[in-house]
Amino acid sequence: MKKTDYIFIIFALILLIGCKKETEEISTYNKPVVEAYLIPGMPLQVKVYYQKYLQDTITYGYPVTGLKPRVLDGSGNSVALTETNSGVYTYSDPSFVKASGNYTLNFDLDGYQISAETTMPDKPKNFRVSSSQQQIPTMGLGSSSGTFTPVIFSWLNPSSAYYMISFQNIEAYPTTINSRVTSPALNVEVLAGQTSSYQTQQANFNYLGLHRVLLFHINKEYNDALKASGETSLSLNTPYTNVKNGLGIFTAMQADTLYLSVYR
């Protein structure tokens, strides 16, 4: 055998091995579902679920337990997360997630490496509101007050970044606006898109009283991963994920806060 033949065989073998590695992609059914929102100054929490069968009636998939996830920040610090609850992995030091930088999640599952990466966006700038009070008109029965006049939130968005607004009722004993609806959600979240202002709508509020309004500067990945998917075979699309070999979302976001009093 000539030398070149050996080189050829070695080369072919490398190619073969190389090819094999590439095709070793996790099947859709085995991909774990990740849910993690990184907020500066908050403890880091990563939830990992299994997917559900279409016939399953449970709300969330079964938790994936016994993982050893690590998160690496941009400056080379790598921390190990501990399982504080089934499928919930935490790193409790709130100073780990900072106001800027990259974060990478890594863990192994059934021999596959699952990873995700995110960058902390800037804090929103110049977040303002046209009024600190939001009046809700009376619906239906009996006496009336005026029409719903929206309150306008605005912020600077020269780079057409993505934003999300979370309306959170912070009353100890909140009163529902519509008595016919039993225990609606306290928090209402709106994907504002790439805009620089938002007009409130009556449907943004389920309760009366003081609300914390958080304007989050989010990454596009959050926007893409949480938008509704299609409902028919004509519109189905693979939901977006930024998790390699997985599903779900691992993303950083940063907020500014205003308060709004909602009254009737």
Add this chain to the structure above:
Amino acid sequence: MKKIYLIFGFLCAFAISARAQNLLKSDAVLNGFYALSMDRLLDTISAKAKIHIVYDKKLLQDIMVTDHYVNEHVKDVLDNICKANNLHYWVESSKTLYVIDKPSDLSRLKNMPFEQQSVKVTPAEPQIPVDRKQEIVPLSDTEKIPVAETKPARKNFSINGRVIDRATGESLPGAIVKLEYAAQTSITNADGYFTILQIPSDTCRLTINYVGYQQEIYPLSGLEAKTNVTIGLFQSIKLLNEVNVKGKKGDGVMNMDKRKISTLQLSPARLDELPNVGERDILRTFQLMPGVSGSNESSSGAYVRGGTPDQNLVLFDGFTVYQVDHLYGFFSAFNSNAVKDVTMYKGGFSPKFGGRLSSVTDIVGKEGNSKELNIGGDISLLSANVFAEKPINDKSTFIFAYRRSYEGPLYNKIFKKFNSTSESTTPQIGGNGQRPPGGGFGGGSGPTVTTPSSAFYDLNAKYNYAPDDKNRFSWSYYMGNDNLDNSQVITLPSFISGGGNISNTDKTTYGNIGSSVKWSRRWTPKLYSNTLVSYSSYHSDRDNSTKINITDADGTAREIGNGTFEKNRLKDLSLKSDWELQLSGKAKLLFGNFASAQDVSYEYSQNDTSKLIDQKTQALTAGLYGELELQPSDKLQIKPGLRANYYDQTGKLYYEPRLSASYLLTDRLTLKASTGKFYQFTNRVIREDILSGSRDFWVLSNGASIPVSSAKHFIAGFSYETPNFLIDIEGYYKILDNLSEYSQRQTGNRRTGIALEENFYTGSGTSKGVEFLLQKTRGKFTGWLSYTLAKATNNFEVYGGDFAANQDNRHEAKVVGMYRLGRWAFSATWIFATGKPYTAPLTSYTINNYSGTSQTFLTVSDKNAERLPSYHRLDASATYDFIKVDSRKVGSIGFSLFNVYNRTNIWYKQYSIVGNQVITSNVSYLGLTPNITLSLKLK
């Protein structure tokens, strides 16, 4: 039985006395002294007056007629000789006449074998002729009666002419005029004109064939020096037994010219014999042919050879129609009463057409009856349809047609297909969007719900003016509109807040207005031009909003409203000029130029105030083309061509070379092939979610996010024709580049506010297939078998490479049969198609968003990896002509059954999450749907 004969006899006798005299229209006269047998005289009259006279030769050959006529009208001659011999005549059409002894002779004559019937032969000359020139009195200014002679009077000459419908005077475009026993063939142009050069001798005859019309044989002798002829054709008479004449073209509803590749021609006159869902549908009829997908019930648009409907150029009298269907796609937007001729080019089309990747549907509207007033109409379970056509003076005609749907059972059935499901998904006012309107108001008298009407209508009008032999002007107008309203007004009982109402608007309106002014001129017998200015405007609006009007106790009215509004406008102003120059007997040059300015806007706004999308694009397309029609030998025909476009959005020139050829291998076997490059600058966006918003809108290529798409076609095939059958096999391969998929996804909902995302994806595709057609073209039973084996693949990086295109159908088979029995016409069509590909969910998962609201997502299979079950459907119809005094029926009733065996064909699958489970439900197409159509017309 006797009774029936009696009744029939009475009816006939009544008809003879009442109708026959009125129907014989001929200005021909007899001159001279005649002494001959009656059958010879009838033959003579037949030839002179161009009437087809049917009689029993045995009965008449012994009757002698001796008379001297001086400018005697043939009608009077007939009257006299019949009266003298105690005979009657019965005019079946204005040009077919039966001479009978007793009423029962009529059916006997009709059923008599052709050979035994009298046919016009050489007419007898009068024993003492008067001036021969006077003797031949024209039917009209241009119609000349040819009289056969034996010696050639002229040699090597050319002839120009026009082919028209003899009864209405409509010009017939696309008719095939052939010189018998020679190679010269000409196809009439848009105004029915043709030219044949280098005719060796005037003993030759022309044969003229046109879909749905009887073949005409036209002797060229006796034309004196005239080279300008008008040839009138008769519509196919269904009542007469079909006779096989060698070389006669079939008279089916759909025809193919064996020398034209990938071309289908439809005769709307015969359309009513095919089964229909509510409306005679010219575009749907093409779906019965190979290569045009027939399994898309929700689209009248054509999926041609793996292409999408927006890749099919639809022209109506020269202007582009952007909205080709009504009622969410179930019915085509063209009223068959106003359409004269439809030609579909399935691929490899002439450089005269451009701007689309896949195919061309060229619709020519009727010009209007130039001989007499005609009024007619149809009424079906879906719509009512009226038309009127009239000669205004001897130079101009007018036609008007209007069609409108009404909310009958059929309309509602289809309307609900689109709206029953949307009701539950549309968030309703009050509560959390879970409550259907009207619920929850409880107690005493409930709220009343009213829904407004919705309908579609269309209108056609055309005015034709031919000031002289050389110029023709026409103005054509089309307007079609859909007003689909699923709004609801809920009136609150007065004890709630003093009354008021909640109006939930869900209104989609769309339509197209188009108009063209055309000037055709025959500059010289060899040069013809057609110049057209046209305007087309497409609009689509969607209003999905809620308004609450409440009048409170103290009488103050308030209004609360929110919702989304969509608006799409497309305006297209075009100018084009097409020229034809007959260079020699073997070469013809087609050339022309075109320019069009398009203005497209699309707006998506919320609450009337904030515009989420506001796009405006203007584009100018201009260019020229040339095509040479060469016939280097009797057998070979070759057409090279080039089309050049300039598109100002990209500032580039686009060249489209085209080539098609055909070769007559034997008398029966023709080989054909074509190839070409095609560009498309305007794209229609189909919304992913058909239940939200207007389903589609038009955008213009901008060279960046929406590139100019292109296609290459390679087509080859052959056709084999026997007297009764036609076999046509074609294979195609198409390469598509820069295909755009534009998707728009709404995020959020009305509760939390809406954001819109636009995604532009670019990819490529291939489409290949083989089409087989076996058509029985003649006889009582006609129809065809068609089979298409095809594959359409798209390649979009965003979907991970190759995947089956949405419109991909591996196998598609269609069987169409039509049978005539007396006044009945029966037909049945059966369609089988492989299921369409779709994307299926595999698993689900749920995560919380940041604010703690859980959201469930579906993981999906590879793009279009799954297949729906096969599609198949049988339709059947029966048409009875209850009034028929003419070769054309004037009254008929049609019964039609759609989906006879009530097959559940799946349209798409719907996934809903109920109690965390993913429930799949099938949304199916129409089940068994009957329809009745009543048609009446004056002529």
